[in-house]
Amino acid sequence: MASWQWFHRLGSPKWLSGTIDRWLPWVLSAGTLLLIISVVWGLAFTPPDYKQGNSFRIIYIHVPTAVVALAAYYVMAIAGAVSIIWRMKVADMALRAIAPVGAALTFLALITGAIWGKPTWGAYWIWQDARLTSMLILFFLYLGIMALHDAYQDSASGNRAAAIMSLVGTVNIPIIYKSVDWWSSLHQPASLKFTEESTIATEMLQPLLLAIPGAYLFFIAAVMLQLRVQIARSEKNTQWMAERSGL
Template identity: 55%
Template sequence: MAWQWFHRLGSPRWFYQKTGAWLPWLAFASAVLLTVGSIWGLGFAPQDAKQGNSYRIIFVHVPAAFLALAGYYLMAISGAIGLVWKMKLAFAVMRAAAPIGAVLTFIALFTGAVWGKPTWGAYWVWDARITSMLILLFLYIGVMALSQAVSREQVADRACALLALVGTVNIPIIYKSVDWWFTLHQPATLRLTEASSIDPSMFYPLLTVIIGFYCMYAWTLLMHTRTLLLRREIRTKWAQQELTEGK
């Protein structure tokens, strides 16, 4: 049963037809959660005792940074699945995740710079966390550039998958950089294995925004993957039928 489900999941046609029903729900959930979380965090959460209102940038910075890291793992795992099982869908997910991850990484770097000016007195410092995040942005861009530079689609897929897998070395460096080196960047506020150091009045709106970002990421990834699948399968009967019915 599990293998049959896995085989179906690898079918571009099955994936395209099944995920269509998910999109409205993901869009609705992301819109509600992001609206509620943003109003809650930006308008009603108390000021920070040390940073004042400048800390409110975390309601954009933290979710973007979380998803930039998680999205890279998703991209690399999809590439690995494509390499091992030769799944077209996995390669499509890998390619779809690259530009989304690049945008999220840029948002994390930009909002970090906005927060850094009043906190550190500078928009940019060559801090270990910031520098490793910049490398992450270059890795995302590298996968995107490589996918366009190689004309043969199958060769490009394999090359992008290998680059994505090599780049996973950078993810634990990003996460542990504040522990391994003396950096200006503060330690992680949210931890899976320890109690959160953030006050509940700030934590709950932040958690709401994070969940909203994940829903928005899933919606965007599905939309982009579905578009790529139609482009790749344009010669098949099912893709032409979907395009005809969509007009």
């Protein structure tokens, strides 16, 4: 006699799997479309910056990836909290799915930031930029979570460890950001000003406003793809998965 929790536990990933099957094509194509439009618009149809020339155009990749990379950490931490409080299997899968996608986005934001840095500051990497330094630490936080997942033979324990770590990271991220910000302002030579808020022209802003939701949709699609793998892995012994793959 199996209790209802047993069915509930098995039922949830099945429902999620169906939902992903239904939504993935739409999310993926909408995200790709938005990204293509915004990048083409940004690269070809906006005027060059009077100071930075054409090199500023990398913001159409850098800014959306950086924004989504940070948001992804918080989404991951929410999944971690849900997993700890309600012990939801799907939340654990979400955590496992988001971590590599978030890490990849952070890495992309770092690379594009460095490429942008070369013509702007004359070096690929300068520590004075607080946001880039914070991004690097965010990248390390993602890698730590992934390392925890890998280290545990027992995936359930690994899930709980990663969930706790994601919450610890969430408490720390604002403190890390603030302290790095303070540190970089302290060590900034007087001739260089990076924290100065630059105003952005409307023509330049418009493609960016498309690129950010595009990046979010793309992120969701990537997480869905990862989730599919997670579901297939953890549900491989269930009947519905056997039927599904038999089809």
